[in-house]
Amino acid sequence: MTIDDILAARARLEGHARLTPLLNAPLLDAELGRRVFLKAECLQKTGSFKYRGARSAISALDDATRNRGVIAFSSGNHAQGVALAAKEMGTSAVIVMPSDAPDAKIENTKAYGAEVVLYDRATDDRDAIGASLAEARGLTLIKPFDNETVIAGQGTIGLEIADQAKPLGLEKASVLVCCGGGGLTSGIALALADRAPDFRVQTVEPQGFDDVARSLETGQIQRNDAQTGSICDAILTPAPGDLTFPIMKAHCGPGLVVSDADAQRAMAIAFAHFKVVLEPGGAVALAAALFHATGTQDIIAIASGGNVDWPVFRDAFESSGTV
Amino acid sequence: MTIDDILAARARLEGHARLTPLLNAPLLDAELGRRVFLKAECLQKTGSFKYRGARSAISALDDATRNRGVIAFSSGNHAQGVALAAKEMGTSAVIVMPSDAPDAKIENTKAYGAEVVLYDRATDDRDAIGASLAEARGLTLIKPFDNETVIAGQGTIGLEIADQAKPLGLEKASVLVCCGGGGLTSGIALALADRAPDFRVQTVEPQGFDDVARSLETGQIQRNDAQTGSICDAILTPAPGDLTFPIMKAHCGPGLVVSDADAQRAMAIAFAHFKVVLEPGGAVALAAALFHATGTQDIIAIASGGNVDWPVFRDAFESSGTV
Numbered sequence: 277m278t279i280d281d282i283l284a285a286r287a288r289l290e291g292h293a294r295l296t297p298l299l300n301a302p303l304l305d306a307e308l309g310r311r312v313f314l315k316a317e318c319l320q321k322t323g324s325f326k327y328r329g330a331r332s333a334i335s336a337l338d339d340a341t342r343n344r345g346v347i348a349f350s351s352g353n354h355a356q357g358v359a360l361a362a363k364e365m366g367t368s369a370v371i372v373m374p375s376d377a378p379d380a381k382i383e384n385t386k387a388y389g390a391e392v393v394l395y396d397r398a399t400d401d402r403d404a405i406g407a408s409l410a411e412a413r414g415l416t417l418i419k420p421f422d423n424e425t426v427i428a429g430q431g432t433i434g435l436e437i438a439d440q441a442k443p444l445g446l447e448k449a450s451v452l453v454c455c456g457g458g459g460l461t462s463g464i465a466l467a468l469a470d471r472a473p474d475f476r477v478q479t480v481e482p483q484g485f486d487d488v489a490r491s492l493e494t495g496q497i498q499r500n501d502a503q504t505g506s507i508c509d510a511i512l513t514p515a516p517g518d519l520t521f522p523i524m525k526a527h528c529g530p531g532l533v534v535s536d537a538d539a540q541r542a543m544a545i546a547f548a549h550f551k552v553v554l555e556p557g558g559a560v561a562l563a564a565a566l567f568h569a570t571g572t573q574d575i576i577a578i579a580s581g582g583n584v585d586w587p588v589f590r591d592a593f594e595s596s597g598t599v
Numbered sequence: 600m601t602i603d604d605i606l607a608a609r610a611r612l613e614g615h616a617r618l619t620p621l622l623n624a625p626l627l628d629a630e631l632g633r634r635v636f637l638k639a640e641c642l643q644k645t646g647s648f649k650y651r652g653a654r655s656a657i658s659a660l661d662d663a664t665r666n667r668g669v670i671a672f673s674s675g676n677h678a679q680g681v682a683l684a685a686k687e688m689g690t691s692a693v694i695v696m697p698s699d700a701p702d703a704k705i706e707n708t709k710a711y712g713a714e715v716v717l718y719d720r721a722t723d724d725r726d727a728i729g730a731s732l733a734e735a736r737g738l739t740l741i742k743p744f745d746n747e748t749v750i751a752g753q754g755t756i757g758l759e760i761a762d763q764a765k766p767l768g769l770e771k772a773s774v775l776v777c778c779g780g781g782g783l784t785s786g787i788a789l790a791l792a793d794r795a796p797d798f799r800v801q802t803v804e805p806q807g808f809d810d811v812a813r814s815l816e817t818g819q820i821q822r823n824d825a826q827t828g829s830i831c832d833a834i835l836t837p838a839p840g841d842l843t844f845p846i847m848k849a850h851c852g853p854g855l856v857v858s859d860a861d862a863q864r865a866m867a868i869a870f871a872h873f874k875v876v877l878e879p880g881g882a883v884a885l886a887a888a889l890f891h892a893t894g895t896q897d898i899i900a901i902a903s904g905g906n907v908d909w910p911v912f913r914d915a916f917e918s919s920g921t922v
Contacts, residue, residue, distance in 0.1 A: 291766065297620055297642060302683060303710045316642075318874040319620060360625060380871070387626045443614065547912075548703070551641040551876040551905035582874035586916055589870075593909055 277424055277523070279470040282463065285332040285428035286435055292364070293328050293432065294320055298440040298576070301549035311574045312565045313446070314550050315437060318558055318582030322388070324510070325430060325460055325580050326350075326357035326420075332429025333418050334361045342367050347415040349373075349406055352381025353510050353581050354420040359388035370415060372406050378509060378585045397503065421459030422517030430460045434467025437576060441472060446574050448474045452532065452561040454580040455479035455488050456511035458520030464578070465527035475576075479524065479531040480564040482508040482539065482557070488516050488524065489531025497521055507536050507588065510557030510581055538563035540592035546579065547593075555584035556592070600747055600846070602793040605786065608655040608751035609758055615687070616651050616755065617643055621763040621899070624872035634897045635888045636769070637873050638760060641881055641905030645711070647833070648753060648783055648903050649673075649680035649743075655752025656741050657684045665690050670738040672696075672729055675704025676833050676904050677743040682713035693738060695729050701832060701908050720826065744782030745840030753783045757790025760899060764795060769897050771797045775855065775884040777903040778802035778811050779834035781843030787901070788850035798899075802847065802854040803887040805831040805862065805880070810838050811847065812854025820844055830859050830911065833880030833904055861886035863915035869902065870916075878907035879915070 296316050305311045317325040334346055345368040348358040355371040362369035369390040373382055374397045386392050393409070395402050410417055419426060437451065451468060453461040458479070465477040479488045484505055490498040499515040506512060516524065534542075539556045542563035546554045554562070558581035565577040619639050628634045640648040657669055668691040671681040678694040685692035692713040696705055697720045709715050716732070718725050733740055742749065764772065774791060776784040781802070788800040802811045807828055813821040822838040829835060839847065857865075862879045865886035869877045877885070881904035888900040 294620065294622075297617065299617075299642060302644070303707060306710070319622060319639075321625070323874055384626060387629070544909075547876050547909070551646055553870050553874040553876065586867075586870070590913060590916070593913070 281428040282431035282467050286432045288335040289328060289331055289432055292331055295436055296320055299550050304549045310572045313576045315576060315578045316552050318552050318554055318579050322356040322360050323581055323583040324353040326353040327360060328432055329426035329429035329459060330357035331361035333423055333425040334365055336425040341416055344414040346418050347406060347410050348418045349402055350420055351377045351509050353583060355385040356388060358418050359385050359390035363389040370409055372402055380585050381583055421457035422519045427459050427463045431463030431467040434464035438471035449574040449576050451475050451477045451576045452480050452564050453578045454511055454558055454561045455481050456513040458488060458516045458524050460580060461528060462520040462523035466523055469527050477528045479528055480560045481533055482506040482560060483533055483535050485512050486533045489533055491516050491521060492529040492531050508539055508557035508560060510555060532564045532568055534560050534563040538567050540596040542566055543592040544596050553582040554579055555581050558582060604751040605754035605790050609755045611655055611658040612651060612755055615654055618759055619643055622873050627872045633895045636899045638899060638901045639875050641875050641877055641902050645679040645683050646904055646906040647676040649676040650683060651755055652749035652752035652782060653680035654684035656746055656748040657688055659748040664739055667737040669741050670729060670733050671741045672725055673743055674700045674832050676906060678708040679711060681741050682708050682711035686712040693732055695725060703908050704906055744780035745842045750782050750786045754786030754790040757787035761794035772897040772899050774798050774800045774899045775803050775887050776901045777834055777881055777884045778804050779836040781811060781839045781847050784851060785843040785846035789846060792850050800851045802851055803883045804856055805829040805883060806856055806858050808835050809856045812856055814839050814844060815852040815854050831862055831880035831883060833878060855887045855891055857883050857886040861890050863919040865889055866915040867919050876905040877902055878904050881905060
């Protein structure tokens with residue numbers, strides 16, 4: 277993959293994906309002694325960056341393939357991105373979702389017009405369900421991260437950051453990315469390596485799901501033992517991808533890890549200072565910027581999504597005592 | 600006042616005020632049968648549009664006047680806008696605030712470096728306090744709305760809307776504006792009358808504080824009886840201004856009125872569909888778009904601010920039962 281793949285994705289997304297703002301908060305910056313910019317992808321269509329990769333991938337299919345329909349596995353954000361992108365392009369989408377995904381994500385995926393097939397994480401074989409549907413109907417699988425056109429779509433965020441950074445006087449910065457399987461991180465890292473090579477990209481993961489941090493440290497793909505047990509549902513993936521890991525290994529590190537409580541406090545600070553709604557998994561990069569950064573270097577934190585049910589949002593405030 | 604005043608304000612704000620996004624939510628649009636776009640000024644510096652007018656006014660002063668400092672009366676959003684703009688331009692600000700203003704607004708105004716003087720709405724004479732301070736120190740009063748350079752600053756939002764509307768295919772639209780004294784409304788109306796004359800601007804006010812709606816209806820400035828009694832603290836003004844009313848009379852109407860409960864439900868929908876934080880007074884335009892609009896015409900609702908304390912935000916959800 278090269279920067280040309282990302283530029284091609286940008287052309288396909290033109291007029292469809294939103295240019296999301298890069299926000300800072302002067303009072304917070306004064307408190308922290310450094311500037312923290314939030315790339316507010318929670319304001320992207322469908323409430324997360326996933327729309328970019330989904331639209332990039334589906335728009336790259338040939339017409340006949342696209343018209344047979346697509347299928348995806350997702351706990352919610354990729355689901356909504358694929359559902360909306362498919363609908364916009366006049367094709368159908370089947371989304372295989374775990375039955376414990378947040379209610380709003382399941383409901384919205386259906387509302388975007390997708391056929392939702394629920395499975396039980398503990399007892400069902402997700403891949404078998406998906407493979408059987410895909411074969412029966414000739415559907416194309418849109419993987420959530422280990423797919424070049426998906427990575428290229430997420431990389432358009434990196435192009436935007438490079439453009440937005442200049443007028444803000446951002447010449448060197450740490451770019452912190454909420455990381456599941458690494459599609460967002462590797463796309464941004466590829467784009468910035470070309471457009472803003474002085475920016476350093478670091479992954480941020482929840483405690484107990486630090487497969488990427490350990491993989492970067494050891495140089496080999498490492499897996500998580502657990503599949504559940506964090507509120508950061510959007511980024512609980514078992515291991516980095518075969519395509520994403522080499523890119524991250526070349527361009528990113530070291531990986532950072534935050535607690536669920538850190539993510540909750542970051543959600544409260546995003547509310548108070550940035551006036552945006554973040555889901556737990558979309559707040560881990562901001563959490564790392566707020567609670568685990570040292571020095572005075574500017575930070576750009578990717579706020580990857582805002583699809584959170586109200587009880588989870590309320591609990592983030594009440595249990596963190598931040599606001 | 601003419602469009603040239605607004606263009607001059609835009610030049611003074613260039614590189615300082617943020618271009619805020621114009622957001623819609625496909626699922627909400629499908630539910631409503633019309634598109635509703637949110638001009639997200641809650642993402643403006645200081646969390647409300649007021650920064651634009653404040654910076655426009657202070658930057659239009661001659662150096663000697665500006666250097667003596669400025670003073671403002673405000674329950675919070677104008678306060679923060681004036682405080683930050685003054686700080687950025689290297690001068691001092693005194694803000695006279697009611698002691699029952701939201702905590703976050705008082706604290707933030709201080710944090711932006713202003714000297715805050717609190718008064719009791721029931722017993723103190725705000726104007727006397729301000730006049731005495733202004734005279735003693737040679738401060739210039741930055742009025743919250745009845746000031747040409749303030750109106751021109753708010754009008755830059757109208758220029759942005761006209762630019763942003765074209766690629767979205769927005770040719771005719773109702774533009775709903777959260778309205779207190781009319782600075783925001785009159786600025787936007789002036790800009791759109793020049794740049795997008797097919798857009799119709801309407802004011803939105805809270806029940807019991809519908810002075811502008813009644814003034815537009817009767818053609819004469821009408822006053823509110825009450826000064827408190829709505830959660831929409833940002834827009835509880837006694838009457839439209841001598842400068843703003845003739846502009847609104849020429850370009851706007853009829854005025855719309857929403858209940859506090861409508862504003863709370865709109866805050867919940869902004870959370871769920873737009874991923875932005877709105878304060879009650881910043882949500883009334885969206886409330887009118889959601890609950891009081893008829894027909895299928897596109898609507899642009901100005902989301903004027905997001906400076907809300909957590910208990911008020913929580914209560915909007917729990918009492919509206921929306922989410």
